[in-house]
Amino acid sequence: MASLTSLLQRTTIEDHEEVLQSSNAALAKSKSDLYAQHVKVVALLKLDRYEDSLRVFEESGDALKRRASLEYAYALYKCGQLEKAVDVVARVDDGRGAKHLEAQAEYRAENFHRTAEIYEALFNDKEGLGNEENDLRINSWAADAQLQWKGHSELVRHARPMRDDLEAFETTYNAACLSIAKGELSQGELLLKRAKELCRTSEDLTPEDKAAELLPIAVQHLYVLIRQGRLEEAESIAEEISVSDIPEQSTKKIAQNNVVLARQKSANPYLLYKAFHETPTSSDNDRLFDYQNNILVGNSHSADLLVHKFNGVIRSTSKALSQKPSPSTEPSTALLSVYNAAAHAQGQMGATGLKAILPLLETRPKDLGLLFTAVQLYVSLGKITPAISTVEKTLYALDESISEAEKDVRFNPGLLSVLISLYKLQGRKAQIRTELSKAASHWRERADASAPLLRAAASSLLDSHNRSDLDMAGELFKSLYQKSPDDRLAIAGYVASQATVDFSKVESLLIKLPSQHDLVADIDTSTLEKAGLLLSPSTAATIATARKRTSEGKEGRVTKRIRKSRLPKDYDPSKTPDPERWLPLRDRSTYRPKGRKGKQRAADRMQGGMVSEKVEEPTGVSGGQPAQRQTGGGGASSKKKKKGKR
Numbered sequence: 001m002a003s004l005t006s007l008l009q010r011t012t013i014e015d016h017e018e019v020l021q022s023s024n025a026a027l028a029k030s031k032s033d034l035y036a037q038h039v040k041v042v043a044l045l046k047l048d049r050y051e052d053s054l055r056v057f058e059e060s061g062d063a064l065k066r067r068a069s070l071e072y073a074y075a076l077y078k079c080g081q082l083e084k085a086v087d088v089v090a091r092v093d094d095g096r097g098a099k100h101l102e103a104q105a106e107y108r109a110e111n112f113h114r115t116a117e118i119y120e121a122l123f124n125d126k127e128g129l130g131n132e133e134n135d136l137r138i139n140s141w142a143a144d145a146q147l148q149w150k151g152h153s154e155l156v157r158h159a160r161p162m163r164d165d166l167e168a169f170e171t172t173y174n175a176a177c178l179s180i181a182k183g184e185l186s187q188g189e190l191l192l193k194r195a196k197e198l199c200r201t202s203e204d205l206t207p208e209d210k211a212a213e214l215l216p217i218a219v220q221h222l223y224v225l226i227r228q229g230r231l232e233e234a235e236s237i238a239e240e241i242s243v244s245d246i247p248e249q250s251t252k253k254i255a256q257n258n259v260v261l262a263r264q265k266s267a268n269p270y271l272l273y274k275a276f277h278e279t280p281t282s283s284d285n286d287r288l289f290d291y292q293n294n295i296l297v298g299n300s301h302s303a304d305l306l307v308h309k310f311n312g313v314i315r316s317t318s319k320a321l322s323q324k325p326s327p328s329t330e331p332s333t334a335l336l337s338v339y340n341a342a343a344h345a346q347g348q349m350g351a352t353g354l355k356a357i358l359p360l361l362e363t364r365p366k367d368l369g370l371l372f373t374a375v376q377l378y379v380s381l382g383k384i385t386p387a388i389s390t391v392e393k394t395l396y397a398l399d400e401s402i403s404e405a406e407k408d409v410r411f412n413p414g415l416l417s418v419l420i421s422l423y424k425l426q427g428r429k430a431q432i433r434t435e436l437s438k439a440a441s442h443w444r445e446r447a448d449a450s451a452p453l454l455r456a457a458a459s460s461l462l463d464s465h466n467r468s469d470l471d472m473a474g475e476l477f478k479s480l481y482q483k484s485p486d487d488r489l490a491i492a493g494y495v496a497s498q499a500t501v502d503f504s505k506v507e508s509l510l511i512k513l514p515s516q517h518d519l520v521a522d523i524d525t526s527t528l529e530k531a532g533l534l535l536s537p538s539t540a541a542t543i544a545t546a547r548k549r550t551s552e553g554k555e556g557r558v559t560k561r562i563r564k565s566r567l568p569k570d571y572d573p574s575k576t577p578d579p580e581r582w583l584p585l586r587d588r589s590t591y592r593p594k595g596r597k598g599k600q601r602a603a604d605r606m607q608g609g610m611v612s613e614k615v616e617e618p619t620g621v622s623g624g625q626p627a628q629r630q631t632g633g634g635g636a637s638s639k640k641k642k643k644g645k646r
Contacts (some may be wrong), residue, residue, distance in 0.1 A: 016046040049079035082109040116143040141174035148181035156259035169198035219255045234262040250622035276303045302337040327366035327409045337369025365397045411439040413453045436460045473497045
């Protein structure tokens with residue numbers, strides 16, 4: 001036995017199958033031969049038989065795990081047991097190799113921040129860097145792209161690719177992925193085209209390797225074209241992609257999804273459903289990231305709804321939701337609730353969809369995905385007040401809970417932003433201030449507090465006239481400033497909250513704020529005065545009305561444009577019209593009567609002229625009322641009757 005073990009130690013066999021056979025022969029004589037066990041697990045790893053290697057580790061006990069801890073961690077990593085792999089490799093003191101493995105395991109476990117930290121530390125270790133510089137550059141770009149996809153843009157270390165980054169297709173491709181994650185699709189497309197060209201002209205790759213490397217680049221290019229709505233170009237790219245030739249199940253799943261979307265313009269929903277379910281689900285050691293899986297799960301449920309598999313969607317989503325914690329702010333859980341609600345509503349929108357969803361919300365008041373679906377339908381109908389009441393009812397249910405996790409959900413920034421947006425639509429400033437104040441009180445002492453939420457709460461409290469609100473605003477701004485001394489908003493808020501209370505506390509901070517001169521140094525005041533102020537529509541209308549009234553008060557009625565059809569034929573705009581043109585002819589100052597009778601009537605009407613006796617004849621009884629005409633009786637008229645026919 002000793003001779004066989006010594007033979008294995010001195011062997012130079014390069015065929016891993018032969019090494020495996022030799023180790024098996026040694027273990028057949030002595031199962032506890034630690035060296036033979038070590039040789040066997042290494043040979044299995046070299047043959048990509050990761051599950052068999054892990055089984056040998058579990059059967060051999062802790063001695064082998066301690067002796068070959070790096071190999072054990074690698075086997076765990078390749079079998080998808082990522083958390084355990086990270087735990088094992090973190091305790092391995094085996095230099096840069098263990099750090100590389102830890103970074104890979106953290107990457108697959110979606111701990112991208114930790115991955116970026118490890119690669120940065122390895123890159124800064126210039127003594128041990130060796131030939132790893134290019135690999136570290138490639139992997140650090142990949143970690144930053146994933147951080148951007150996950151929404152942690154503040155942790156991204158790379159801004160724009162440098163010349164060295166664009167010399168290899170791998171770094172160029174990862175730089176393209178970072179640009180796409182930022183939403184810079186045109187820049188991402190340019191980098192993808194460069195990555196394709198670099199891959200095709202590479203002298204280090206065989207034709208087979210080039211074809212394998214070009215496939216994921218084409219899949220990503222297809223995604224960009226679909227996002228830009230360039231479906232004809234996307235369809236031509238889809239023709240270049242052979243989904244069956246992609247070895248990784250995760251990449252194959254994404255490629256199949258994008259190819260189906262590119263080719264199906266007005267697709268039969270049943271054919272669409274069949275195409276989406278052609279690719280099998282990826283395994284644990286080749287699984288999708290969460291944000292990728294969420295999209296594909298959503299597309300799968302959408303295809304199910306298109307073929308009216310409502311009951312199937314209800315069963316599958318209900319089963320998945322039962323295995324999730326509730327309430328939950330995870331996007332994947334919220335997505336399941338949305339599709340569950342859509343299946344119950346059977347694709348109906350508006351009031352009909354609400355009627356089917358609201359009973360579910362009564363039984364699941366803490367289901368945030370269901371809540372947001374109901375709120376969205378309310379808002380689409382223009383019913384803001386019921387939407388607010390629905391959110392408040394869920395918050396009340398969370399308030400009654402004694403669970404700390406549910407309290408965190410109650411004051412989740414995303415949930416509060418929905419409620420505050422609804423409050424703003426109705427101008428409820430007091431309620432906004434109250435909710436932000438409660439959230440600030442909950443999060444202010446927590447290390448994982450959301451800085452934007454605390455800023456919003458402090459800014460809102462700063463507008464209050466209540467002294468306690470101002471004090472809390474000052475404390476919030478002070479804590480934000482202490483955590484981030486370069487945060488000018490926090491400094492300005494702290495100064496504003498304390499300037500009228502105790503100026504000595506904040507006097508030293510004024511030097512950190514820009515001076516008034518610096519703030520207005522690049523402002524051209526003459527141009528601003530000439531351009532005027534940009535007013536809101538309501539303010540502009542008020543000012544216009546006031547100016548109109550002032551103009552009418554000074555100059556009378558505002559002159560209106562008169563249509564030509566209303567003007568006389570001999571109208572001359574250069575002549576001033578007669579101001580008495582609206583008076584009767586006999587009342588005008590230019591009137592001159594003709595004839596003796598006309599002159600006499602004019603003289604009788606003249607003020608201060610001679611009074612005729614005929615004019616002064618009595619016209620009736622006193623009181624100014626007309627006299628009643630007397631008829632009949634003995635007092636006949638003295639006038640003679642006129643002659644005429646009887």
